[in-house]
Amino acid sequence: MRCSSRDGALDMYLDGELEGDEADAMRAHLASCRECAMEQERRLALSNLLRGGLVRRRAPDVLVARIRSQLAGEDASRHRPHRRTRTRLLAAGLLIAAVSGGATSLIAHREQGPSTGEQVLASHIRSLMPGHLTDVESNDQHNVKPWFNGRVDLSPSVPRLDDDGFPLVGGRLDYIGGRPVPAVVYMHRQHVINVFSWPVEDGEPAIAATSTVQGYHLVHWRDAGAEYWVASDLSVAELEQFVVLFTRSESSAATM
């Protein structure tokens, strides 16, 4: 017979939600209730199995820290609803790859050397110089996408995001990691957004991670088979909104 009266409390205890007297009471109960002690063992074994099996799929700590700090900031400013929206968006971005992206995999993160980010940033800045932004200039993805055929070894995603305020500008050939990669260019309120992508060997999905270098924001993630880097001087919130839209239409296009 299960000690059901303690069920929710046991969950809370194991999840670290009980403190002080409540935690002491649960510890005392566990010492005397065989049913709950067994359930505790099963739960710890399940947690260990999950953490062990998925350990290399964890999000980068820096991302978790950012969620935490955003949540803390939210507490401090409850009257500013846009922060909530922003957190929800961030959570959506976090979970897109983790939950809806790969069918079988969760979160895979492999530390990117700073060199890739630096190269992406350099390419982005170079693209802002006059005459460097696009090799093919078009607002139509049916012009931009085929242009890359034969030029790069990956057909880049070119979702149509005009209605969301991110019109397509065009595409160009760029060089990152010593090989040609497609750069797809979007615009938002006069800000340029470059989307770089290239195929990767072990294509385990990785969640989006954002970094800021010299005032530019970089977001990178990985889906099955391809690595993506997005660079812009948009605000982090707007850039992450773009990433959410981009990945959403990408996955809906893939399932069509």
Place this chain on the structure above:
Amino acid sequence: MVSYADAESSPHLHSSTNADVRAIQSSERSAINRAMAVLSREFREVIVLRELQDLSYKEMSTVIGVPIGTIMSRLARARKRLASELERHIQEAS
């Protein structure tokens, strides 16, 4: 009911060479992946945030945008479902 503690100490472990251990770890990983794959998005979400990201109920409530009570019940159902799926996959594998 077979607990995961039982599943972990499967007979293969008695002659545990490194290769054996790796094979078991790899089959565990694939069992976990397959079990996670059949969970609904809501269930996977709470499992990931709690078990992998160590978010508190309150943090999860804010991130997902549902009350703490919903987080708790969803998490409990998700764990139950995950446990039964894992059990099934591990039994099938052995």
